[in-house]
Amino acid sequence: MTPAPIHPLQQRWKSFLIELLARPSYLLILQLTAILIVLHEIDTFPWTRLPERGLALTMLFVPRLMRSKKAWVALSVLLVMNNLWHWAALVNHEYLTTYWVLVCTLSLYASKPNQVMAWNARLLIGLCFAFATIWKFLGGEYLDGSFLHFTFLSDIRLSMGATLIGGLDGELPHNRSLLETMQATGEINPQLLQTSPRMALMSVALSYWTIFIEAIAALSFLLPRPQFLSRARYGILLVFIFTTYTVIPVLAFGALLLIMGLAECLHNRPQWSGIYLGTLLLLPIWMPLPQLLFAAVETVLLQ
């Protein structure tokens, strides 16, 4: 049987990935991490982030600096200082980014940098999912579907999900306006949000799916046994990334998980590296795509 012909574009893409993966693994991860620091929330660009962005950008253009221990120590110091200064305002992936930069710095002092990166990536991914799962039990708003139901009804980023999954449309502006009024006037008494039975049911189902995938991800990255689960961790992480971030696009978090996942599989399971690197490089296209398509269809339908 003759193999199916490969499209030239596909061939070029494959060659490009192979070329990138041919670099020393730790260097590729350092470069991708520096790119993440530069591009992270570029749309908001707070001036307090300027020194770390500037340094990361310089490191990308000066190859000598990319391998420099001093440059990575300086980047770590800047990120740690930012974390300490804004600790209450920062969200989870900003903490995780700082941890990861610290790992990159430590790996430069190691005799086996790839191993240090892979080990830490595995633990950090596992712990991050473990704490996310624990919070979903502790918070008391997840198991009955309350959190996701409320988020679908009120968060503009989930409009696509609310319309496609819950069959909601006109209810969403009403809910947002009600919540804004409550916040502005200090109305503390119970008010009714508009929803649908389908949205309520789907919220419960999706809540349990999220707990399941996060718990499984935590176990697969943290435990060496059972082996089938441990081996499946690369696939599980990708399933989480695709099912979560196509609905709620958080580019920086998705990119960071992919970089850490890549650091892990480059060392332990190289056959997954191409998939991870490809997914990471195409992330600015595939992640916002469902939302963009939905917005386009919605606009056409409204006209």
Place this chain on the structure above:
Amino acid sequence: MSQERLKNKVFLGIQYWAIPLLLILVASRQMILAHTVGLSPWHGGGFGMFASIDRDERRIIRLQSTDCRGQQTVHVLTPELAEIDEQTWTYLTTVPKTSLLQSLGYQLLTLAGEPTSRVSTVSSTCPRHLEIQVWRLHYNQASGQVWYAPVTAVVEVTL
């Protein structure tokens, strides 16, 4: 064991365990603060995002002022009204410690005495006593109802 070997072991330990341990420490601290001082689950590095509807952006600071005639008025505080910057406001709503709310109360009572201050609109006639409390949003999936409930105890400030 020679000193060199011990040094190497310590260094290896740092390379492999320091950062995961740091993550555990920070996340545990966040969980404790969330359950003691009312830290928003979305912040503080505990990975509580997308686990609770209690985002700091949705929290409100309710203010009850009592004037010289004993009349009480309830207001919802905003950064503009309190004359504080966004960063301080975010910190206050995310980590509503009693000491911070007390400082805010004293600041408001002091500012209220100045006629040009926006705070004077909160209580124009000799405000002497304020009660401040931070509230968060709750949602019940079964009833579809949304409401506010206190995150902190009432903090009373008198000049």
